[in-house]
Amino acid sequence: MHEWSRRRAAKRVKPGTGRELKPFRWWQPFSRSLYSLVLGHDDGRQVVYTVDVPHRRRFWSNDGKGIADLYLDGRHQAESKLPAAFPIPGGTIEVAESPFGLKRCxxxxxxxxxxxxxxxxxxxxxxxxxxxxKHPALSRVISVTSIILLVISVLLLIPQLIEVAFKLPPVAARFGTFVSPVSLPAWLNSLIAIGAGLASIERALRLRHNRFLDTVG
Incomplete structure (x- = not known):
């Protein structure tokens, strides 16, 4: 996050209410992200900062942006629209979302x-x-598979989407027509899109994000 973006995000931070942090429930694996940071002080004391992002709040907001809550030792300390930059002693906790989860915490x-x-x-x-x-080899295979699925979606779906765009009368009148070198049946395009979406979700679980691949996926 660039410095000017960090300052802008810091202005969105609002004071917390002091409410208690709710524990993570078994039915919330894809509707809520919960991350923690343990910081030690010079006197040997430790504090725990927790970032809570309920993804459903993004769909209820007027601007489509989610909200992150910051807790200190289990008590609500602050909240902010995303992207968020929470100032804490010694630095800043930065939180940003992607269409498939979080891309930064x-x-x-x-x-x-x-x-x-x-x-x-x-x-x-x-x-x-x-x-x-526990299974680093399997994890690497899943990670590589996610990248492959996203690359395939870019190579196969983007030319077809461009062809559709060039069929719009204003675009065709100005730029002419474009015929995609790739033409796939609807069911295969749907499978590729689903695979790309799952790949982007998997990468969001690891806070991995590529501006081009994951946005297209």
Whole structure:
């Protein structure tokens, strides 16, 4: 997050209510993201910052942007529309969303070092991280497969979408027509789109995001 974006995001932060953090429920794996950061003080005391993002609130908002809540030791400290930049001692917690989840939930120190927050073990992000620790080879296969699916979707779907766009009268009148070198049946296009969506969700679980691949997927 660039400095000007961070300052702009910091202006959106509102004070918290002090309410207690609700535990993660088994039915919330894809409707809620919960990340934590443990920070130590010079006196040996430790505090826990927790970022809670209920994704359903994005669909209820007028502008389509989600909201992140920041908790300190289990008590509501602040809230902000996304992208968010929560100032805390020693740095900033930055949170940003993608169409498929979160693409950023990092603690950025005053010196510029970045550290991803730790997902709750019961969340979808936490289960994906557990898989990466216990079965690293399988995790790498899944990661590579996600990239392959997204690349395939770009190579096969984008030319067809361009052809559809060039059929619009204003576009055709100005630029002429375009015939896609790729023509697939509707059922195959649907399968590719579904695969690309699942791949982008998998990458969001690992806070991975490519501006071109994941946006197209």
């Amino acid at each position: 990092h603690y950025v120190t005053a010196g510029g070092d970045e550290h991803p927050l730790i997902p709750d073990h019961a969340s979808a992000e936490g289960r994906r991280a557990h898989l990466a620790r």
